[in-house]
Amino acid sequence: MSAPAQFPDRLAAAVERKGASLCVGLDPMVERLPAELRGVEPAEAYERFCRGIVDAVAETAVAVKLQSAFFEALGSTGVAVFERVAAHARDAGLLVVADVKRGDIPSTAEAYAAAFLDPRGGEPPLADVMTVSTYMGGDSLEPFLRACREHGAGIFCLLKTSNPGSGDVQDLPLADGRPLWHHVAGLVEEWGAGLVGESGLSAVGAVVGATHSGVVETARRLLPHAVLLLLGVGAQGAQPADVAPAFAEHPAGGLVSVSRPILYAHEERGGDWRGAAAAEAARFAGELRAAAVVG
């Protein structure tokens, strides 16, 4: 039996088919749900909302990114919704990004890899790719790399995040003069070296905030084989043009995640929330296509 196609190759095929590397972030928030879902029990409302968004963007986006925190805030019932929404997205032909930012000592990280990247019983893995922490070092990543090798999974390693406070640690100047995140980029490239697919892209990608000037370009240079999960476009102020450098070498060299402007497009656009989300996703995809061509 051959292993399943590697994550970056599945992503590259999806981008080729759909024309833009757009990921829709599922960040359900009780207080921003459409009117028809207000007053519905929150877990039920999140499920109907996320399923509706998945269906609305399935033609346009290549992936959805489920932000675990918002589901976990509803307890185990919310985690069950996470599982069902992930399965629904997979059935709709979308790649599933579990945005969970997990990481731990190796024997514990093995359990996180089992939770998100390994097949479960007779079921496929919960996600195609998950976000992981890097602070604990190389051995803490090994179980995730094992899942990439065995099951064609992928990981996005925290590198330079989109929040203003990211500089507190990630930008610290090292003895050799470089900011910390440049060094971490070298580690990420190293971890991913044995996991480069036919696309030329590695199963080991990196989380990069598009909110910081020049960061996407530098990350592209330091990480020639990584898919960059680009965050901060939309609610945090970055523009599609800011992510263009990610696509300099490959149309799937970046995966641009947009959450709130698409999810809550009905607040601005009015009309049916599904239609508003579909229209806004199409608008972002068009801008990304233009940006990637320029890049």
Added chain:
Amino acid sequence: MSAPAQFPDRLAAAVERKGASLCVGLDPMVERLPAELRGVEPAEAYERFCRGIVDAVAETAVAVKLQSAFFEALGSTGVAVFERVAAHARDAGLLVVADVKRGDIPSTAEAYAAAFLDPRGGEPPLADVMTVSTYMGGDSLEPFLRACREHGAGIFCLLKTSNPGSGDVQDLPLADGRPLWHHVAGLVEEWGAGLVGESGLSAVGAVVGATHSGVVETARRLLPHAVLLLLGVGAQGAQPADVAPAFAEHPAGGLVSVSRPILYAHEERGGDWRGAAAAEAARFAGELRAAAVVG
């Protein structure tokens, strides 16, 4: 209404009552369950096992630490077990440490704080204290600090972890010559400055691996107000004597988590697994008491 007692003060009171700052780590693993739980459906087996361990150590330990990864590996059903075991431990008079190592941008971290540290509906918070990531910087911690202020919660910030690979990032020499984790220690002390309780200890603690020579002593010096969550005693090779420096200033200055040697004591000791765990917990508590006095 006054806020509930701060986490470090609750810990200090528990240590005074029980005589040793022992935390039992709940790391359930299918392949190491006692014979009577083999063949039982895993979530059911984990629940019976963890409840049995809680009851066995409730007189001796001050806290239990639930390692989320092992529960998440069973999916949302496992997360529901996590919730029930945490409630059972609280009812048994134990402090609850959620070992989840969460962290994200501020608006998302707010959802993680809601998941673990805020009261949920009419229920008390899931945990007294949770482990959190530090790589994303100060603003990513703010929602957790808010929960500490409002609900008397606590956090343990990842500082210098117990795994061999921790040095890959945490030991990197900064431009000023110090290893990265020394700088992070300064940030942790700063984040916790406004949250020092009557005990003199802060709600903002730090995760420190006792497996590295000299690290506990240095962490104690750099973080005079932090409770140090000390990991690596037992399965990872550190000895109770290695954690003594944590207790130099205060008998609750450290919280020593021991998992597998207590959970799986029946493998060595034989007999009933609950009795074996109780006896091994008592033995560790005795050694810690001696070490803390020496310290």
